[in-house]
Amino acid sequence: xxxxxxxxxxxxxxxxxxxxxxxxxxxxxxxxxxxxxxxxxxxxxxxxxxxxxxxxxxxxxxxxxxxxxxxxxxxxxxxxxxxxxxxxxxxxxxxxxxxxxxxxxxxxxxxxx
Amino acid sequence: xxxxxxxxxxxxxxxxxxxxxxxxxxxxxxxxxxxxxxxxxxxxxxxxxxxxxxxxxxxxxxxxxxxxxxxxxxxxxxxxxxxxxxxxxxxxxxxxxxxxxxxxxxxxxxxx
Numbered sequence: 001x002x003x004x005x006x007x008x009x010x011x012x013x014x015x016x017x018x019x020x021x022x023x024x025x026x027x028x029x030x031x032x033x034x035x036x037x038x039x040x041x042x043x044x045x046x047x048x049x050x051x052x053x054x055x056x057x058x059x060x061x062x063x064x065x066x067x068x069x070x071x072x073x074x075x076x077x078x079x080x081x082x083x084x085x086x087x088x089x090x091x092x093x094x095x096x097x098x099x100x101x102x103x104x105x106x107x108x109x110x111x112x113x
Numbered sequence: 114x115x116x117x118x119x120x121x122x123x124x125x126x127x128x129x130x131x132x133x134x135x136x137x138x139x140x141x142x143x144x145x146x147x148x149x150x151x152x153x154x155x156x157x158x159x160x161x162x163x164x165x166x167x168x169x170x171x172x173x174x175x176x177x178x179x180x181x182x183x184x185x186x187x188x189x190x191x192x193x194x195x196x197x198x199x200x201x202x203x204x205x206x207x208x209x210x211x212x213x214x215x216x217x218x219x220x221x222x223x224x225x
Contacts, residue, residue, distance in 0.1 A: 004156070033212065042217035043157070043202060056211035090156055092213075101147075102213065104156030 002027065004093050004105035012111045018079040021108045025072050025093030032074040033102070034066060037088040046089075049074055050096070081112045116140045117205050119216035126223050132190040134219050136203030139184065143205040147213070148177060148188050151200045160201075161188070193223045 005024040013019050025032050033048035033056075045058035049068035066076040072093075078085055088109050092102040118137045126132045136146075144165035149157035163170040163177045163186070170177050176189045190197055200220045204213040 031211070035213075035215075043204075043213075043215035045212040045214065048211040050211070058212065092156075101159045101162065103159070104149075106154070106156045 004091055004103050006089075006091050006105035006108050008108060009106065010109045010111075012113060013081050015081055015083060015112055017081050018077060019081060019110060020075050020077045021089055021091075021110070023074045023076075023091030023093075023105060025074070025091075026103055029093040029095050029103075030072050031094045031096055031102075032068055032072060033092050033094075034074070034076050035090045035092065036060075037090060037107070038086075043090065046076065078110075083112050086110060086112045114139075115217070116143075117203055117214045117216040119201075119203055119219050121219050122217070123220040123222070126193045126221065128195055128223055128225050129192045132188075132193045132197065132221055132223065134188040134190075134201050134203075134221065136186045136188075136216055137184055138186075138205050138214075140205070140207075140214070141184070142207045143214070144208050145206050146177070146179060146186050147204045147206075148175075149202045149204060149215075150197075151202060151218070157202055190221075193221075195223050195225055197221060198223050 031050045034046040035043045037043045047057045052068045063079045068074045088107045090107045091105045094102040147162040148160040151157040179186045200218045202218045203216040
């Protein structure tokens with residue numbers, strides 16, 4: 001079965017712009033979570049959605065938001081981009097709880113210039 | 114604050130030897146622990162997990178040990194192979210939680 005698909009793979013944006021990243025989970029998985037990976041901070045949890053509802057949110061500013069659609073696909077949006085938002089954004093899907101085995105996509109590499 | 118810590122940013126091991134990767138955590142509510150492996154330009158791949166009711170879990174060459182009193186876990190890879198060279202992330206979660214808390218990773222290099 002197909003894995004977790006994230007699009008686009010690479011993105012370059014200018015400070016102040018906004019960006020939307022997309023994630024298609026594994027078929028049948030209803031939980032989608034997002035992580036930011038930076039060299040200094042490792043992987044940090046952004047938020048998690050299950051059946052279109054946000055169940056948990058990490059310590060990120062309100063510029064970071066997300067949503068999940070009825071087909072479990074998820075998008076995350078970052079508004080008013082800052083240089084520090086440059087990172088690899090990873091999406092993970094699991095059948096229910098995130099603490100069961102989660103499958104990650106390849107990520108979207110966002111560069112803010 | 115970092116609730117999961119991997120204090121060794123890198124580790125180099127000879128092929129055939131044992132690799133031991135360590136992880137410490139501070140949140141006593143964590144009761145499920147996972148190890149992920151990550152190659153460059155790829156997402157993390159699940160390797161092995163352990164719940165707090167166990168102190169050891171094995172899967173082939175990979176064994177995870179959990180010491181709850183010390184809030185410490187370790188991943189043993191025996192024997193190490195060059196293909197094991199990657200970044201290894203330790204992660205932890207609460208049973209009722211919906212987030213994985215990751216360490217910053219340990220870069221393992223297995224040399225021939």
